[in-house]
Amino acid sequence: MKFLAAIGRTTLIILAAIGRVSLFAWTTLTHLLRTPFYPREMGFALLNIGWLSLPVVGLTAIFTGGALALQIYSGGARFNAEAVVPQIVAIGMVRELGPVLVGLMIAARVTSSIAAEIATMKVTEQIDALVTLSTHPMKYLTVPRVLAATVTVPLLVGIGDIIGIFGGYAVATGTLGFNKAAYVQNTIDFLQLRDVVSSLTKGAFFGFIAALMGCYFGMNSGRGAQGVGRATKGSVEAAAVLILAANFVLTGVFFSL
Amino acid sequence: MIKLDNVHKSFGNNHVLRGVNLEVKEGTSTVIIGGSGTGKSICIKTILGLVIPEKGTITVDGIDVTKTNRDIFLARFGMLFQGGALFDSLPVWQNVAFRLLRGGLAKPKDEARAIAIEKLRRVGLTPDVADRFPAELSGGMQKRVGLARAIAADPKIIFFDEPTTGLDPIMAGIINDLIREIVTEMGATTMTITHDMTSVRTIADHVAMLHGGKIRWAGPVSDMDTASDPYVDQFIHGRAKGPIASVR
Numbered sequence: 263m264k265f266l267a268a269i270g271r272t273t274l275i276i277l278a279a280i281g282r283v284s285l286f287a288w289t290t291l292t293h294l295l296r297t298p299f300y301p302r303e304m305g306f307a308l309l310n311i312g313w314l315s316l317p318v319v320g321l322t323a324i325f326t327g328g329a330l331a332l333q334i335y336s337g338g339a340r341f342n343a344e345a346v347v348p349q350i351v352a353i354g355m356v357r358e359l360g361p362v363l364v365g366l367m368i369a370a371r372v373t374s375s376i377a378a379e380i381a382t383m384k385v386t387e388q389i390d391a392l393v394t395l396s397t398h399p400m401k402y403l404t405v406p407r408v409l410a411a412t413v414t415v416p417l418l419v420g421i422g423d424i425i426g427i428f429g430g431y432a433v434a435t436g437t438l439g440f441n442k443a444a445y446v447q448n449t450i451d452f453l454q455l456r457d458v459v460s461s462l463t464k465g466a467f468f469g470f471i472a473a474l475m476g477c478y479f480g481m482n483s484g485r486g487a488q489g490v491g492r493a494t495k496g497s498v499e500a501a502a503v504l505i506l507a508a509n510f511v512l513t514g515v516f517f518s519l
Numbered sequence: 520m521i522k523l524d525n526v527h528k529s530f531g532n533n534h535v536l537r538g539v540n541l542e543v544k545e546g547t548s549t550v551i552i553g554g555s556g557t558g559k560s561i562c563i564k565t566i567l568g569l570v571i572p573e574k575g576t577i578t579v580d581g582i583d584v585t586k587t588n589r590d591i592f593l594a595r596f597g598m599l600f601q602g603g604a605l606f607d608s609l610p611v612w613q614n615v616a617f618r619l620l621r622g623g624l625a626k627p628k629d630e631a632r633a634i635a636i637e638k639l640r641r642v643g644l645t646p647d648v649a650d651r652f653p654a655e656l657s658g659g660m661q662k663r664v665g666l667a668r669a670i671a672a673d674p675k676i677i678f679f680d681e682p683t684t685g686l687d688p689i690m691a692g693i694i695n696d697l698i699r700e701i702v703t704e705m706g707a708t709t710m711t712i713t714h715d716m717t718s719v720r721t722i723a724d725h726v727a728m729l730h731g732g733k734i735r736w737a738g739p740v741s742d743m744d745t746a747s748d749p750y751v752d753q754f755i756h757g758r759a760k761g762p763i764a765s766v767r
Binding site: 306383387394 | 567568569589593594596597598600601602604606607608617618621622623624668
Protein backbone atom coordinates (compact mmCIF):
# COMPACT_ATOMS: atom_id res chain seq x y z
CA MET A 263 0.00 0.00 0.00
CA LYS A 264 2.84 2.36 0.91
CA PHE A 265 4.46 1.58 -2.43
CA LEU A 266 1.30 2.55 -4.32
CA ALA A 267 0.97 5.72 -2.25
CA ALA A 268 4.56 6.65 -3.11
CA ILE A 269 3.84 6.13 -6.82
CA GLY A 270 0.70 8.26 -6.49
CA ARG A 271 2.53 11.04 -4.70
CA THR A 272 5.36 11.06 -7.25
CA THR A 273 2.87 11.10 -10.12
CA LEU A 274 1.03 14.05 -8.59
CA ILE A 275 4.30 15.95 -8.05
CA ILE A 276 5.34 15.36 -11.67
CA LEU A 277 1.91 16.36 -13.01
CA ALA A 278 1.89 19.50 -10.85
CA ALA A 279 5.37 20.44 -12.14
CA ILE A 280 4.28 19.88 -15.76
CA GLY A 281 1.22 22.02 -15.09
CA ARG A 282 3.26 24.87 -13.59
CA VAL A 283 5.80 24.86 -16.43
CA SER A 284 3.01 24.69 -19.06
CA LEU A 285 1.21 27.61 -17.43
CA PHE A 286 4.46 29.60 -17.33
CA ALA A 287 5.09 28.83 -21.02
CA TRP A 288 1.54 29.84 -21.93
CA THR A 289 1.82 33.10 -19.97
CA THR A 290 5.10 33.84 -21.76
CA LEU A 291 3.52 33.19 -25.16
CA THR A 292 0.54 35.44 -24.40
CA HIS A 293 2.87 38.25 -23.34
CA LEU A 294 4.80 37.95 -26.62
CA LEU A 295 1.92 39.61 -28.43
CA ARG A 296 1.01 42.30 -25.93
CA THR A 297 2.54 45.74 -25.41
CA PRO A 298 4.71 47.17 -23.97
CA PHE A 299 7.79 45.75 -25.68
CA TYR A 300 11.30 46.31 -24.40
CA PRO A 301 13.63 46.60 -27.42
CA ARG A 302 16.70 47.43 -25.31
CA GLU A 303 16.32 44.25 -23.25
CA MET A 304 15.63 42.31 -26.45
CA GLY A 305 18.84 43.69 -27.99
CA PHE A 306 20.89 42.66 -24.96
CA ALA A 307 19.33 39.19 -24.99
CA LEU A 308 20.08 38.75 -28.71
CA LEU A 309 23.68 39.80 -28.13
CA ASN A 310 24.17 37.62 -25.06
CA ILE A 311 22.40 34.49 -26.28
CA GLY A 312 23.30 34.70 -29.96
CA TRP A 313 26.52 36.55 -30.61
CA LEU A 314 28.36 35.72 -27.39
CA SER A 315 27.54 32.00 -27.70
CA LEU A 316 29.27 31.76 -31.07
CA PRO A 317 32.76 30.86 -29.75
CA VAL A 318 31.57 27.97 -27.60
CA VAL A 319 29.23 26.72 -30.33
CA GLY A 320 31.98 26.94 -32.96
CA LEU A 321 34.55 25.10 -30.85
CA THR A 322 32.08 22.37 -29.89
CA ALA A 323 31.04 21.88 -33.51
CA ILE A 324 34.52 21.81 -35.03
CA PHE A 325 35.87 19.22 -32.60
CA THR A 326 32.73 17.10 -32.92
CA GLY A 327 32.88 17.20 -36.74
CA GLY A 328 36.56 16.22 -36.67
CA ALA A 329 36.01 13.35 -34.24
CA LEU A 330 33.00 12.18 -36.23
CA ALA A 331 35.09 11.97 -39.41
CA LEU A 332 37.71 9.86 -37.64
CA GLN A 333 35.07 7.54 -36.14
CA ILE A 334 33.23 7.03 -39.43
CA TYR A 335 36.48 6.40 -41.30
CA SER A 336 37.62 3.91 -38.67
CA GLY A 337 34.22 2.16 -38.45
CA GLY A 338 33.64 2.24 -42.20
CA ALA A 339 37.01 0.59 -42.81
CA ARG A 340 35.66 -2.60 -41.21
CA PHE A 341 33.45 -3.18 -44.25
CA ASN A 342 35.32 -1.13 -46.90
CA ALA A 343 33.01 1.88 -46.58
CA GLU A 344 35.57 4.60 -45.77
CA ALA A 345 34.28 6.70 -48.66
CA VAL A 346 31.01 7.54 -46.87
CA VAL A 347 32.75 9.95 -44.46
CA PRO A 348 31.46 13.19 -46.16
CA GLN A 349 27.86 11.96 -46.31
CA ILE A 350 27.70 10.62 -42.76
CA VAL A 351 29.47 13.63 -41.26
CA ALA A 352 27.00 15.90 -43.06
CA ILE A 353 23.89 14.01 -42.08
CA GLY A 354 25.15 13.32 -38.56
CA MET A 355 25.97 16.96 -37.92
CA VAL A 356 22.90 18.48 -39.55
CA ARG A 357 20.23 16.08 -38.37
CA GLU A 358 21.45 15.21 -34.88
CA LEU A 359 24.73 16.38 -33.45
CA GLY A 360 24.52 20.00 -34.57
CA PRO A 361 21.16 20.85 -32.99
CA VAL A 362 21.59 18.62 -29.93
CA LEU A 363 25.09 19.78 -29.05
CA VAL A 364 24.25 23.43 -29.66
CA GLY A 365 21.10 22.98 -27.57
CA LEU A 366 23.08 21.44 -24.72
CA MET A 367 25.79 24.10 -24.91
CA ILE A 368 23.09 26.77 -24.79
CA ALA A 369 21.56 25.00 -21.78
CA ALA A 370 24.96 25.08 -20.08
CA ARG A 371 25.83 28.65 -20.98
CA VAL A 372 22.56 30.53 -21.33
CA THR A 373 20.03 28.65 -19.19
CA SER A 374 22.33 28.69 -16.18
CA SER A 375 23.10 32.37 -16.64
CA ILE A 376 19.44 33.36 -17.02
CA ALA A 377 18.38 31.29 -14.00
CA ALA A 378 21.18 32.65 -11.78
CA GLU A 379 20.53 36.25 -12.86
CA ILE A 380 16.76 36.16 -12.36
CA ALA A 381 17.04 34.15 -9.12
CA THR A 382 19.48 36.72 -7.74
CA MET A 383 17.10 39.48 -8.78
CA LYS A 384 14.34 37.69 -6.90
CA VAL A 385 16.44 37.18 -3.78
CA THR A 386 17.51 40.85 -3.74
CA GLU A 387 13.92 42.08 -4.25
CA GLN A 388 14.68 43.45 -7.73
CA ILE A 389 11.67 41.56 -9.11
CA ASP A 390 9.44 43.20 -6.48
CA ALA A 391 11.03 46.53 -7.37
CA LEU A 392 10.10 45.98 -11.03
CA VAL A 393 6.47 45.43 -10.04
CA THR A 394 6.37 48.58 -7.93
CA LEU A 395 7.77 50.46 -10.93
CA SER A 396 4.75 49.31 -12.98
CA THR A 397 6.84 46.86 -15.01
CA HIS A 398 5.64 43.28 -15.48
CA PRO A 399 8.57 40.94 -14.74
CA MET A 400 7.37 38.41 -17.34
CA LYS A 401 7.39 41.07 -20.03
CA TYR A 402 10.65 42.70 -18.98
CA LEU A 403 12.70 39.60 -18.13
CA THR A 404 11.14 36.49 -19.65
CA VAL A 405 9.76 37.58 -23.01
CA PRO A 406 12.98 39.16 -24.40
CA ARG A 407 15.10 36.18 -23.35
CA VAL A 408 12.73 33.51 -24.64
CA LEU A 409 12.16 35.35 -27.92
CA ALA A 410 15.87 36.01 -28.41
CA ALA A 411 16.76 32.35 -27.78
CA THR A 412 14.02 31.09 -30.10
CA VAL A 413 15.32 33.35 -32.88
CA THR A 414 19.07 32.99 -32.39
CA VAL A 415 19.53 29.31 -31.51
CA PRO A 416 18.43 28.13 -35.02
CA LEU A 417 21.05 30.50 -36.45
CA LEU A 418 23.63 29.10 -34.05
CA VAL A 419 22.60 25.57 -35.06
CA GLY A 420 23.04 26.50 -38.74
CA ILE A 421 26.48 27.94 -38.05
CA GLY A 422 27.34 24.93 -35.86
CA ASP A 423 26.30 22.56 -38.65
CA ILE A 424 28.57 24.34 -41.15
CA ILE A 425 31.51 24.49 -38.74
CA GLY A 426 31.02 20.82 -37.79
CA ILE A 427 31.02 19.78 -41.44
CA PHE A 428 34.13 21.89 -41.92
CA GLY A 429 35.75 20.06 -38.96
CA GLY A 430 35.06 16.75 -40.70
CA TYR A 431 36.34 18.17 -43.97
CA ALA A 432 39.57 19.41 -42.36
CA VAL A 433 40.30 16.02 -40.78
CA ALA A 434 39.26 13.99 -43.82
CA THR A 435 41.22 16.05 -46.35
CA GLY A 436 44.11 16.82 -43.99
CA THR A 437 44.84 13.41 -42.52
CA LEU A 438 42.66 10.78 -44.21
CA GLY A 439 43.58 11.57 -47.80
CA PHE A 440 40.16 12.71 -49.13
CA ASN A 441 40.01 14.94 -52.21
CA LYS A 442 38.88 18.45 -51.21
CA ALA A 443 36.56 19.18 -54.14
CA ALA A 444 35.02 15.70 -54.06
CA TYR A 445 34.39 15.97 -50.31
CA VAL A 446 32.50 19.26 -50.71
CA GLN A 447 30.55 17.95 -53.70
CA ASN A 448 29.56 14.74 -51.90
CA THR A 449 28.38 16.75 -48.89
CA ILE A 450 26.25 19.11 -51.01
CA ASP A 451 24.80 16.30 -53.11
CA PHE A 452 23.84 14.22 -50.11
CA LEU A 453 22.15 16.83 -47.92
CA GLN A 454 18.46 17.50 -48.56
CA LEU A 455 16.43 20.58 -47.73
CA ARG A 456 14.42 18.63 -45.15
CA ASP A 457 17.63 17.84 -43.25
CA VAL A 458 18.39 21.54 -42.93
CA VAL A 459 14.79 22.42 -42.07
CA SER A 460 14.68 19.76 -39.35
CA SER A 461 17.97 21.02 -37.94
CA LEU A 462 16.83 24.65 -37.74
CA THR A 463 13.38 23.71 -36.41
CA LYS A 464 15.01 21.71 -33.65
CA GLY A 465 17.17 24.74 -32.89
CA ALA A 466 14.11 26.96 -32.45
CA PHE A 467 12.48 24.46 -30.07
CA PHE A 468 15.70 23.96 -28.11
CA GLY A 469 16.25 27.71 -27.79
CA PHE A 470 12.71 28.17 -26.49
CA ILE A 471 13.15 25.36 -23.97
CA ALA A 472 16.57 26.57 -22.80
CA ALA A 473 15.46 30.16 -22.14
CA LEU A 474 12.09 29.16 -20.72
CA MET A 475 13.69 26.83 -18.17
CA GLY A 476 16.17 29.52 -17.11
CA CYS A 477 13.36 32.02 -16.59
CA TYR A 478 11.03 29.53 -14.89
CA PHE A 479 13.57 28.33 -12.35
CA GLY A 480 14.85 31.87 -11.78
CA MET A 481 11.39 33.27 -11.12
CA ASN A 482 10.57 30.37 -8.78
CA SER A 483 13.86 30.21 -6.91
CA GLY A 484 14.11 29.80 -3.16
CA ARG A 485 15.75 32.23 -0.77
CA GLY A 486 19.42 32.99 -0.33
CA ALA A 487 22.52 31.69 -2.07
CA GLN A 488 21.28 28.12 -1.75
CA GLY A 489 18.05 29.05 -3.53
CA VAL A 490 19.99 30.62 -6.40
CA GLY A 491 22.25 27.55 -6.61
CA ARG A 492 19.30 25.16 -6.68
CA ALA A 493 17.50 27.23 -9.30
CA THR A 494 20.58 27.26 -11.52
CA LYS A 495 21.22 23.54 -11.18
CA GLY A 496 17.57 22.65 -11.68
CA SER A 497 17.26 24.85 -14.76
CA VAL A 498 20.21 23.22 -16.52
CA GLU A 499 19.06 19.70 -15.63
CA ALA A 500 15.51 20.39 -16.81
CA ALA A 501 16.65 22.15 -19.99
CA ALA A 502 19.08 19.35 -20.92
CA VAL A 503 16.54 16.57 -20.34
CA LEU A 504 13.75 18.43 -22.14
CA ILE A 505 16.03 19.22 -25.09
CA LEU A 506 16.94 15.54 -25.46
CA ALA A 507 13.29 14.50 -25.07
CA ALA A 508 12.17 17.13 -27.59
CA ASN A 509 14.91 15.94 -29.96
CA PHE A 510 13.51 12.41 -29.82
CA VAL A 511 9.97 13.61 -30.48
CA LEU A 512 10.98 16.00 -33.27
CA THR A 513 13.16 13.37 -34.93
CA GLY A 514 10.16 11.03 -34.90
CA VAL A 515 7.96 13.73 -36.40
CA PHE A 516 10.44 14.50 -39.20
CA PHE A 517 10.90 10.80 -39.93
CA SER A 518 7.16 10.38 -40.32
CA LEU A 519 6.89 13.24 -42.82
CA MET B 520 -5.96 57.40 3.10
CA ILE B 521 -4.65 53.85 3.30
CA LYS B 522 -6.83 51.42 5.24
CA LEU B 523 -6.14 47.81 6.13
CA ASP B 524 -9.15 45.98 7.47
CA ASN B 525 -8.79 42.54 9.10
CA VAL B 526 -5.91 41.49 6.80
CA HIS B 527 -4.72 37.89 7.16
CA LYS B 528 -1.72 36.25 5.51
CA SER B 529 -0.10 32.88 6.15
CA PHE B 530 2.84 31.02 4.64
CA GLY B 531 2.11 27.35 5.28
CA ASN B 532 1.60 27.02 9.04
CA ASN B 533 3.21 30.39 9.70
CA HIS B 534 0.33 32.82 10.28
CA VAL B 535 2.13 36.11 9.76
CA LEU B 536 -0.79 38.54 9.70
CA ARG B 537 -3.78 37.57 11.87
CA GLY B 538 -6.20 40.42 11.32
CA VAL B 539 -4.28 43.65 10.82
CA ASN B 540 -6.34 46.83 11.13
CA LEU B 541 -4.55 50.06 10.33
CA GLU B 542 -5.38 53.52 8.99
CA VAL B 543 -2.80 55.86 7.53
CA LYS B 544 -4.08 59.39 6.99
CA GLU B 545 -3.18 61.35 3.86
CA GLY B 546 -0.03 63.47 4.13
CA THR B 547 1.16 61.82 7.33
CA SER B 548 4.21 59.72 8.10
CA THR B 549 3.40 56.44 9.80
CA VAL B 550 6.11 54.14 11.10
CA ILE B 551 5.43 50.47 11.76
CA ILE B 552 7.63 49.01 14.45
CA GLY B 553 7.95 45.45 15.65
CA GLY B 554 10.44 42.65 16.09
CA SER B 555 12.11 40.82 13.23
CA GLY B 556 9.80 38.37 11.48
CA THR B 557 6.59 39.92 12.76
CA GLY B 558 5.31 40.65 9.23
CA LYS B 559 6.06 44.36 8.86
CA SER B 560 7.37 43.98 5.29
CA ILE B 561 4.50 41.62 4.40
CA CYS B 562 2.11 44.29 5.59
CA ILE B 563 3.51 46.78 3.07
CA LYS B 564 3.75 44.18 0.33
CA THR B 565 0.05 43.35 0.69
CA ILE B 566 -0.80 47.00 0.00
CA LEU B 567 1.34 46.97 -3.15
CA GLY B 568 -0.13 43.66 -4.32
CA LEU B 569 3.25 41.90 -4.11
CA VAL B 570 1.68 39.52 -1.60
CA ILE B 571 -1.99 38.57 -1.81
CA PRO B 572 -3.77 38.38 1.55
CA GLU B 573 -6.08 35.44 2.22
CA LYS B 574 -8.64 37.55 4.00
CA GLY B 575 -9.46 41.18 4.62
CA THR B 576 -9.59 44.31 2.50
CA ILE B 577 -7.07 47.00 1.70
CA THR B 578 -8.25 50.34 0.34
CA VAL B 579 -6.38 53.41 -0.84
CA ASP B 580 -8.57 56.52 -0.93
CA GLY B 581 -11.57 54.25 -0.60
CA ILE B 582 -10.69 52.08 -3.60
CA ASP B 583 -10.09 48.37 -3.07
CA VAL B 584 -6.52 47.71 -4.25
CA THR B 585 -7.52 44.39 -5.83
CA LYS B 586 -10.16 46.07 -8.01
CA THR B 587 -8.17 48.85 -9.64
CA ASN B 588 -5.97 49.23 -12.71
CA ARG B 589 -2.55 48.04 -11.50
CA ASP B 590 -0.44 50.42 -13.59
CA ILE B 591 -2.42 53.51 -12.59
CA PHE B 592 -2.48 52.34 -8.98
CA LEU B 593 1.27 51.65 -8.80
CA ALA B 594 2.12 54.93 -10.55
CA ARG B 595 1.11 56.68 -7.31
CA PHE B 596 3.64 54.71 -5.26
CA GLY B 597 7.34 54.89 -4.61
CA MET B 598 9.21 52.33 -2.57
CA LEU B 599 12.63 52.14 -0.98
CA PHE B 600 13.56 48.50 -0.50
CA GLN B 601 15.61 47.24 2.42
CA GLY B 602 18.63 46.31 0.30
CA GLY B 603 18.09 49.05 -2.27
CA ALA B 604 16.98 46.52 -4.93
CA LEU B 605 18.83 48.47 -7.60
CA PHE B 606 19.07 46.85 -11.02
CA ASP B 607 22.68 45.69 -11.40
CA SER B 608 22.64 45.85 -15.17
CA LEU B 609 21.64 49.51 -15.36
CA PRO B 610 23.69 52.60 -14.53
CA VAL B 611 22.57 54.65 -11.54
CA TRP B 612 20.71 57.31 -13.52
CA GLN B 613 18.69 54.69 -15.39
CA ASN B 614 17.81 53.05 -12.09
CA VAL B 615 16.55 56.37 -10.76
CA ALA B 616 14.72 57.23 -13.98
CA PHE B 617 13.42 53.69 -14.56
CA ARG B 618 9.78 54.70 -14.38
CA LEU B 619 10.44 57.83 -16.45
CA LEU B 620 11.92 55.81 -19.32
CA ARG B 621 9.03 53.36 -19.67
CA GLY B 622 5.25 53.06 -19.60
CA GLY B 623 2.69 55.77 -19.03
CA LEU B 624 5.07 58.21 -17.28
CA ALA B 625 7.74 57.94 -20.01
CA LYS B 626 9.67 61.10 -20.88
CA PRO B 627 12.39 61.81 -23.48
CA LYS B 628 15.73 60.30 -22.47
CA ASP B 629 17.49 63.65 -21.88
CA GLU B 630 14.66 64.92 -19.71
CA ALA B 631 14.56 61.66 -17.73
CA ARG B 632 18.33 61.88 -17.16
CA ALA B 633 18.07 65.49 -16.01
CA ILE B 634 15.34 64.55 -13.53
CA ALA B 635 17.42 61.59 -12.31
CA ILE B 636 20.44 63.82 -11.71
CA GLU B 637 18.27 66.35 -9.89
CA LYS B 638 16.85 63.60 -7.65
CA LEU B 639 20.36 62.29 -7.00
CA ARG B 640 21.39 65.78 -5.98
CA ARG B 641 18.33 65.92 -3.72
CA VAL B 642 19.58 62.87 -1.81
CA GLY B 643 23.10 64.27 -1.57
CA LEU B 644 24.79 62.50 -4.47
CA THR B 645 26.86 64.29 -7.10
CA PRO B 646 26.12 64.01 -10.85
CA ASP B 647 29.25 61.90 -11.44
CA VAL B 648 27.48 59.03 -9.63
CA ALA B 649 24.86 58.95 -12.39
CA ASP B 650 26.93 56.92 -14.84
CA ARG B 651 28.31 54.45 -12.31
CA PHE B 652 26.79 51.01 -11.74
CA PRO B 653 25.18 50.00 -8.41
CA ALA B 654 27.97 47.50 -7.65
CA GLU B 655 30.46 50.39 -7.63
CA LEU B 656 28.62 52.19 -4.80
CA SER B 657 28.82 51.82 -1.02
CA GLY B 658 25.79 50.57 0.95
CA GLY B 659 24.87 54.10 2.02
CA MET B 660 25.11 55.42 -1.54
CA GLN B 661 22.96 52.52 -2.80
CA LYS B 662 20.32 53.38 -0.18
CA ARG B 663 20.35 56.99 -1.34
CA VAL B 664 20.03 55.93 -4.98
CA GLY B 665 17.10 53.75 -3.92
CA LEU B 666 15.60 56.77 -2.21
CA ALA B 667 16.11 58.88 -5.33
CA ARG B 668 14.35 56.18 -7.38
CA ALA B 669 11.47 56.08 -4.90
CA ILE B 670 10.83 59.84 -5.29
CA ALA B 671 11.75 60.15 -8.99
CA ALA B 672 8.18 60.28 -10.29
CA ASP B 673 6.95 62.46 -7.39
CA PRO B 674 4.68 59.75 -5.97
CA LYS B 675 1.80 60.52 -3.63
CA ILE B 676 2.55 57.53 -1.40
CA ILE B 677 6.04 56.34 -0.44
CA PHE B 678 7.01 53.20 1.47
CA PHE B 679 10.39 52.83 3.17
CA ASP B 680 11.41 49.31 4.18
CA GLU B 681 14.13 49.37 6.84
CA PRO B 682 15.76 52.52 5.43
CA THR B 683 18.69 52.56 7.86
CA THR B 684 19.46 48.85 8.26
CA GLY B 685 23.13 48.07 7.75
CA LEU B 686 24.23 51.71 7.81
CA ASP B 687 26.58 53.40 10.26
CA PRO B 688 24.91 55.85 12.71
CA ILE B 689 25.97 58.94 10.77
CA MET B 690 24.70 57.63 7.43
CA ALA B 691 21.54 56.40 9.17
CA GLY B 692 21.04 59.92 10.53
CA ILE B 693 21.53 61.40 7.06
CA ILE B 694 18.95 59.01 5.57
CA ASN B 695 16.47 59.71 8.38
CA ASP B 696 16.80 63.47 7.88
CA LEU B 697 16.45 63.05 4.11
CA ILE B 698 13.25 61.03 4.50
CA ARG B 699 11.78 63.59 6.91
CA GLU B 700 12.68 66.46 4.57
CA ILE B 701 11.27 64.69 1.53
CA VAL B 702 8.06 63.81 3.32
CA THR B 703 7.55 67.40 4.50
CA GLU B 704 8.59 68.88 1.14
CA MET B 705 6.49 66.59 -1.06
CA GLY B 706 3.51 66.30 1.27
CA ALA B 707 3.42 62.59 0.52
CA THR B 708 1.75 59.90 2.60
CA THR B 709 4.45 57.58 3.86
CA MET B 710 4.76 54.27 5.65
CA THR B 711 8.12 53.27 7.07
CA ILE B 712 9.13 49.94 8.51
CA THR B 713 11.90 49.98 11.02
CA HIS B 714 13.07 48.75 14.37
CA ASP B 715 15.54 51.60 14.69
CA MET B 716 14.09 53.88 17.37
CA THR B 717 16.16 56.86 16.22
CA SER B 718 14.48 56.53 12.82
CA VAL B 719 11.08 56.31 14.49
CA ARG B 720 11.60 59.52 16.42
CA THR B 721 12.94 61.39 13.38
CA ILE B 722 10.51 60.18 10.72
CA ALA B 723 7.20 59.41 12.41
CA ASP B 724 4.04 61.41 12.91
CA HIS B 725 2.26 58.24 13.96
CA VAL B 726 3.54 54.89 15.15
CA ALA B 727 1.96 51.45 14.96
CA MET B 728 3.41 48.40 16.63
CA LEU B 729 2.90 45.04 14.96
CA HIS B 730 3.11 41.99 17.20
CA GLY B 731 1.54 38.55 17.01
CA GLY B 732 0.15 39.30 13.57
CA LYS B 733 -1.93 42.26 14.80
CA ILE B 734 -1.46 45.96 15.44
CA ARG B 735 -0.72 45.92 19.14
CA TRP B 736 -0.66 49.69 19.63
CA ALA B 737 -1.08 52.73 17.41
CA GLY B 738 -0.91 56.42 18.19
CA PRO B 739 0.98 59.66 17.72
CA VAL B 740 4.74 59.44 18.16
CA SER B 741 4.46 61.90 21.05
CA ASP B 742 2.39 59.32 22.98
CA MET B 743 4.75 56.43 22.33
CA ASP B 744 7.00 56.95 25.34
CA THR B 745 4.07 57.17 27.73
CA ALA B 746 2.13 54.28 26.22
CA SER B 747 0.94 51.89 28.91
CA ASP B 748 1.23 48.85 26.64
CA PRO B 749 3.98 46.59 28.07
CA TYR B 750 4.93 45.33 24.57
CA VAL B 751 5.56 48.86 23.30
CA ASP B 752 7.41 49.73 26.49
CA GLN B 753 9.70 46.70 26.16
CA PHE B 754 10.31 47.27 22.45
CA ILE B 755 11.09 50.99 22.49
CA HIS B 756 13.45 50.58 25.44
CA GLY B 757 15.08 47.48 24.00
CA ARG B 758 14.65 45.40 27.15
CA ALA B 759 15.39 41.68 27.02
CA LYS B 760 12.82 40.96 29.74
CA GLY B 761 9.13 41.50 29.10
CA PRO B 762 6.12 40.04 27.34
CA ILE B 763 7.93 39.77 23.97
CA ALA B 764 9.76 36.46 23.98
CA SER B 765 13.45 36.67 23.16
CA VAL B 766 13.23 33.39 21.26
CA ARG B 767 10.72 33.75 18.42
